[in-house]
Amino acid sequence: MCESSAYLVQDGKEELILENVEELFNEGDKVKIINLFGDQKIIDAELKKISFVDNKIIFEKRDTSGG
Amino acid sequence: MCESSAYLVQDGKEELILENVEELFNEGDKVKIINLFGDQKIIDAELKKISFVDNKIIFEKRDTSGG
Numbered sequence: 001m002c003e004s005s006a007y008l009v010q011d012g013k014e015e016l017i018l019e020n021v022e023e024l025f026n027e028g029d030k031v032k033i034i035n036l037f038g039d040q041k042i043i044d045a046e047l048k049k050i051s052f053v054d055n056k057i058i059f060e061k062r063d064t065s066g067g
Numbered sequence: 068m069c070e071s072s073a074y075l076v077q078d079g080k081e082e083l084i085l086e087n088v089e090e091l092f093n094e095g096d097k098v099k100i101i102n103l104f105g106d107q108k109i110i111d112a113e114l115k116k117i118s119f120v121d122n123k124i125i126f127e128k129r130d131t132s133g134g
Contacts, residue, residue, distance in 0.1 A: 002069035002119045024117040050091040050117070052069045 004055040006033050008045055014058075017041060021057060031059070071122040073100050075112055081125075084108060088124060098126070 003020040020035040024047075031047050034040045045059040070087040087102040091114075098114050101107045112126040 002122060004119050022118070022120045024119075026114050026116065047093050047114070049093065051089070052071050052091075052122075053089045055069060055119075 002052070002055065003036055004050070004052075004057050006041075006043070006057040006059065008043070008059045008061065009048070010061050017043065017059070024057065033057070069119070069122065070103055071117070071119075071124050073108075073110070073124040073126065075110070075126045075128065076115070077128050084110065084126070091124065100124070 003022055005019045006017040006021050007014040008017050018033055018035055018039065018041050020037065021033045022036050023034045025032040026047070031043045032040060033043060043059050045061050048060045049058040050056070070089055072086045073084040073088050074081040075084050085100055085102055085106065085108050087104065088100045089103050090101045092099040098110045099107060100110065110126050112128050115127045116125040117123070
């Protein structure tokens with residue numbers, strides 16, 4: 001079983017978004033992930049890295065200018 | 068062992084790019100993948116989908132406008 005856990009990195013900290021991710025879809029600006037329970041999340045952040053050894057998916061918040 | 072195989076979809080056909088991929092790095096326009104033998108490839112295509120069940124990474128050539 002190779003399901004992975006998805007994390008969002010913010011301010012240098014990893015925040016768990018979803019465990020047991022089975023599928024990931026890149027949908028332009030956003031990324032959809034679905035886990036083995038059918039839970040899905042739309043991630044409004046940039047996919048940075050995936051480790052198929054550690055079973056980790058790392059997202060990072062985009063720099064938004066202004067604000 | 069959860070290494071995956073990376074494929075490029077062109078004209079509806081899946082072309083194998085690299086097997087036994089351990090790590091994937093999103094580098095803006097390009098994606099770098101590294102396998103367990105240390106082979107790396109820079110993919111100039113869009114990451115479309117990853118299945119952690121089928122251990123498949125799917126890239127798709129971008130539509131390039133103009134000739």
